[in-house]
Amino acid sequence: MIRSKYFWLGAVMIAIIPLMLMDISEYFVAWEKEVRGRIIDLAQVYSGLPKMQKAGILDNIFEVNQKLTRLIAVKAFISLVLLSGGIYFFRKFLKATSMSFLKPALATMGLIVVFIAGKVVFTIAFTTQPGATFVKVDADAKSFKDIISKNFQGKVVYVDFWGTTCGPCLEEFDNFTQPLKEHYKNRSDIAYLYIANGNNYLWKKQIVNHKITGNHLFLDLDEYSKLYHQAAQNDTAEVLMPHYVIVDKTGKITAPDAARPSDYTVLVGQLDKVLGQ
Structure with a gap:
């Protein structure tokens, strides 16, 4: 000493x-x-x-x-x-x-x-964003279908595949995501799931910096790619960020390539159609 x-x-x-x-x-x-x-x-x-x-x-x-x-x-x-x-x-x-x-x-x-x-x-451990929750994935339930069924029963889910340093992803968060959530703020039957890949250290910081409320899941590249292809319903699709998917209340994927929040009118039409079913 x-x-x-x-x-x-x-x-x-x-x-x-x-x-x-x-x-x-x-x-x-x-x-x-x-x-x-x-x-x-x-x-x-x-x-x-x-x-x-x-x-x-x-x-x-x-x-x-x-x-x-x-x-x-x-x-x-x-x-x-x-x-x-x-x-x-x-x-x-x-x-x-x-x-x-x-x-x-x-x-x-x-x-x-x-x-x-x-x-x-x-x-x-301690970086948090009010309104953000973190999804836990069981070892025996790592498929996209399992994650949806275990966490979002009876809800329409808008899924966002994004990266921690993806410019277009962050652009959507900063300028287009909040109006979408404001539009559906009185509905309890819609949920938002953000599946991220990239830098785990930056992940929670980005959630706070860009005020991303909703449900969050961080995966390594292999798990991310697996869920991406399952959600896109295409095993050979190129992994692109951001990518959006809509799941209906029964857990069925109704839009494997959904519109972005920046394409507001089209996206609201897609979500309203599923919410009205």
Whole structure:
């Protein structure tokens, strides 16, 4: 055990820096998807939207851009301050001891590992979004049909296959999903299931960042692909994100390639038809 306040002050400062860098890298990935990617999608995928709706989406993108660039700048500044402070306290510690550099270096590395592990565990375990629930899949009931029958009996289910860094998926959440849910807010016989793949660490963060209420399930690539093909009713279909499916109250897939929330009129027609059966 190293008994020096200078060492521990310096070690803690240095150990926090990787957490800042994790955040900065996360913000940069988010900028690539939520700013650059969404602008490209707006030009290519959503080119037919009315001008006023496009303007609203652009305003939202610019707000996200300002937020992310501000966060990157702040975290970078904090990292520099921590680095300077850590070096200062380490120098004071080394001047006051004859200890070799190896022991404090290993202790600092151990502290970094503990901090990173703590951040990952905390994020996965405690990041929550009001109105979001997480579906548990039994080992013996992993098929798409089983998941629907065990969790959504008597309900129409709108299923969204998405990815944690999928730009078009996040675009749908930010600008088109809420009006759909508002339209059906007084109905208790419709449910929303979001099946995700990608980065498990980012998954719950994205649910909070994009305010995705409903039922959530995260799967590894193999399980995701299996459920995707079962829901799409096509074993050879290319896995595309986002992809939507409608299931009726009996558990039957009525629309294996349903409309997106951004195709509001068509989607409402599809859902109303099933809800009215």
